[in-house]
Amino acid sequence: NAGVTQTPKFQVLKTGQSMTLQCAQDMNHEYMSWYRQDPGMGLRLIHYSVGAGITDQGEVPNGYNVSRSTTEDFPLRLLSAAPSQTSVYFCASRQGPGELFFGEGSRLTVL
């Protein structure tokens, strides 16, 4: 059982480049979300989705886009990378109010 799978695990970008962080879950969870984790800041919610076709903004959505065309996939797009987006990104999913399952994280560096 793969759970939540994120790719890539590591990425280095130059300022202004765009990229997509992929997230897939095989647990048929309706709720999926993206967090970023920075030193001294804790986990902050970027975007979330409560089902296919439904997305909403979290605490820090600027500079990121998401879409949810299927239950399984929830990609996070960085439109024009900035050094402030250097972070560790976690995708997470959950069914109902239960446990939040996280992917292993994607470490992004923007130069």
Next chain:
Amino acid sequence: RKEVEQDPGPFNVPEGATVAFNCTYSNSASQSFFWYRQDCRKEPKLLMSVYSSGNEDGRFTAQLNRASQYISLLIRDSKLSDSATYLCVVNLNQAGTALIFGKGTTLSVSS
């Protein structure tokens, strides 16, 4: 006042010690509460939910005090493997779409 506050530590304790972490939250309408554990450079994982009556899971005891708006985690007979960062998580709504993470408390258990 920040929404979820934790003492960042680090807490350095010897094996076998009992250690307690506290977490305070600012929103009195918070619905549910959790402790997650995060190992170094890994994803967070659910340690335990926190129930109003208090709950225990082996060496771990979680308590909630709604009147004072704090949550606690007690670890008895600390093991080396307990070394990690412990995240306090508060859910602000019934739908579970407003999870607020504390910045975490770091525990280091030494032999």
